[in-house]
Amino acid sequence: MLEDKHRELTMQVIEDKIKTFTRVEKAFYGSIVLSGLILAIGIVFLQTKLLQVQSEMASVNQEISVKLLEIEDAKQAVNDLVRNARLLEIAKKEGLTLNNDNIGVAE
Template sequence: MVDKKETTSQFLQNRIKKFSRVEKAFYLSIAFTALVLAVSIIFMQTRLLQVQSDLTKINAQIEEKKTELDDAKQEVNELIRSERLKEIADKKDLKLNNENIRTAE
């Protein structure tokens, strides 16, 4: 078994020695290109995961702001209720005039 490994190793060494400079440059460029592609793919996947994480955070913030907006709208609706306004007017001895009521939108 050891002899077989040595012969394989020697065979590869002899085969590599027989390559011309052009062939060596060609194979080296293929190996280099494969390495660059592998590193680029890893970098792009890492960047994609980072962007997806940022997008998830931003979507969560948007949902939080929508909830705050809905709560504020509900509070405005409660504050401008006719019964509440009439009650406040009665406490202050004022007359409720619906034409003077404005809503903020």
């Protein structure tokens, strides 16, 4: 009961104080509240954009990793194709000799 009375008295004091505010004070406090709301909305918007960019960045990094693996596989395939034993085997099948000076590697 005492708590309810205290609450009513507090509300009454706040209402009386609000009624005595001048137009300039009301505009000032209103602008502060409006600025706070705008800042809160802006922060939420920026955090959302940040999460979106981070997600896109993770996707791009994953694609880069896949492409790097493909490049490594291709390099390994090239190394397998130009190894000396294989070239010597092909040359012998065709009745040729292997001349290493005639072999070039494209980079």
